[in-house]
Amino acid sequence: MPTKYPHGRMEKSRRSVITLCVLLVCMVVIGTLALTGARFGWGGRYRLKPWGEAISLGLDLRGGVYTVYRGIDNGEESFDTLMNDTIRVLTNRLDAQGYTEATIVRQGTDRIRIEVPNLQDPLDILDVIGTPAVLQFIDEDGNIVMEGKHVKTASPRLIDNSRPVVLFELTDEGRTLFAEATAANLGRKISIKIDKRTISEPVVNTVINDGTAYIEGMSSVQEAQQIAMLIQTGALPLEVEQLEMSSISATLGAEALDRFVLAGAIALILIWLFMFWRYKFCGLVADIALGLYLIILFFILAIIDIQVTLPGVLGILLGIGMAVDANIIIFERIYEEAHKGRPLHAASRAGFTSAMSTILDSNIITLIAAFVLMIFGTGILKGFANTLAISVAVSMFSAVVITRFLFRIFINIINKPDLYVRKGV
Numbered sequence: 001m002p003t004k005y006p007h008g009r010m011e012k013s014r015r016s017v018i019t020l021c022v023l024l025v026c027m028v029v030i031g032t033l034a035l036t037g038a039r040f041g042w043g044g045r046y047r048l049k050p051w052g053e054a055i056s057l058g059l060d061l062r063g064g065v066y067t068v069y070r071g072i073d074n075g076e077e078s079f080d081t082l083m084n085d086t087i088r089v090l091t092n093r094l095d096a097q098g099y100t101e102a103t104i105v106r107q108g109t110d111r112i113r114i115e116v117p118n119l120q121d122p123l124d125i126l127d128v129i130g131t132p133a134v135l136q137f138i139d140e141d142g143n144i145v146m147e148g149k150h151v152k153t154a155s156p157r158l159i160d161n162s163r164p165v166v167l168f169e170l171t172d173e174g175r176t177l178f179a180e181a182t183a184a185n186l187g188r189k190i191s192i193k194i195d196k197r198t199i200s201e202p203v204v205n206t207v208i209n210d211g212t213a214y215i216e217g218m219s220s221v222q223e224a225q226q227i228a229m230l231i232q233t234g235a236l237p238l239e240v241e242q243l244e245m246s247s248i249s250a251t252l253g254a255e256a257l258d259r260f261v262l263a264g265a266i267a268l269i270l271i272w273l274f275m276f277w278r279y280k281f282c283g284l285v286a287d288i289a290l291g292l293y294l295i296i297l298f299f300i301l302a303i304i305d306i307q308v309t310l311p312g313v314l315g316i317l318l319g320i321g322m323a324v325d326a327n328i329i330i331f332e333r334i335y336e337e338a339h340k341g342r343p344l345h346a347a348s349r350a351g352f353t354s355a356m357s358t359i360l361d362s363n364i365i366t367l368i369a370a371f372v373l374m375i376f377g378t379g380i381l382k383g384f385a386n387t388l389a390i391s392v393a394v395s396m397f398s399a400v401v402i403t404r405f406l407f408r409i410f411i412n413i414i415n416k417p418d419l420y421v422r423k424g425v
Contacts, residue, residue: 319391
């Protein structure tokens with residue numbers, strides 16, 4: 001019987017050593033893949049992006065253009081509804097042109113801010129945003145026989161491999177209207193206008209009742225694509241005026257990010273050294289927990305649809321500080337319990353229990369502030385709040401779960417209080 005306890009303790013220590021080694025190897029492998037990426041599958045068919053590419057960077061880091069528009073209230077309909085509809089149309093236009101990472105947010109009551117990262121020519125995006133795209137079919141008597149709202153789909157095509165056109169399909173109502181219009185205007189012209197500019201004036205030779213037709217008169221495929229996109233997304237529900245526009249250099253953003261990364265790396269190394277010097281094996285536990293915290297944090301940022309801005313980087317750095325602060329509170333509570341004469345296992349349990357309320361209270365208050373900024377803030381404030389909220393949430397998980405798990409493993413391996421607890425409180 002007396003030999004069972006040492007044997008069980010040795011077995012527990014052995015399992016803890018294996019667990020710790022596996023954990024450290026996984027950290028190294030994941031960290032390496034996060035920095036370099038990887039290709040796998042037959043012939044490298046699939047690619048795992050490094051987190052530097054997978055994490056969506058904001059306008060101030062990648063460069064691009066931003067513009068602010070003001071909606072003009074004509075008092076005809078609900079201004080709130082028209083503003084939301086205008087944002088929807090602008091989003092559809094940008095998506096259709098391939099600007100899927102663009103950000104469109106409402107500022108205040110009557111302003112819309114549009115940010116498009118990694119854009120070379122700001123004028124391209126202004127053409128997309130600023131064009132009202134009012135489509136009208138007008139007969140020779142000046143009557144509007146059909147409008148853009150009756151067009152179901154529109155897409156660019158090439159006729160005879162050379163002539164660019166826009167092929168459109170009509171809604172049920174549009175099919176009826178167009179059939180009636182072509183029947184009433186045989187041998188006459190029906191002008192097709194976009195924003196009062198005549199695009200085409202075809203002569204009606206037959207009744208078109210199948211709900212499809214095409215618009216000619218485009219000088220290039222690019223023009224056909226532009227017109228098709230504008231017809232497809234529809235006119236802006238609200239008249240807007242441009243208030244400001246600015247381009248941001250990608251070089252400046254990259255330089256700023258490099259400085260932040262360098263500063264963060266130096267700070268991280270100093271934190272690791274200080275924690276180990278100050279708190280011995282407790283500090284080593286904190287260092288490993290901090291590494292796991294960073295892996296989880298950047299993994300979340302890589303998989304969710306959120307843009308990291310320069311203020312967002314500050315939110316990440318602040319979250320690192322809060323994660324370390326939580327560990328310090330835990331260790332101080334463990335020291336207090338150990339100096340009361342409790343064994344290390346009992347002191348760690350009591351220390352974690354007494355520290356949790358303080359850690360949760362401080363982090364929940366920070367989360368409340370972050371959520372308020374996320375709801376009511378705009379631009380850089382919202383970017384800061386997003387990363388701060390994620391960082392704080394991960395730091396809470398790190399303190400409650402990861403640090404406790406690692407501390408238990410370390411005690412199972414080496415149960416010597418002098419290596420964990422300094423003399424004096």
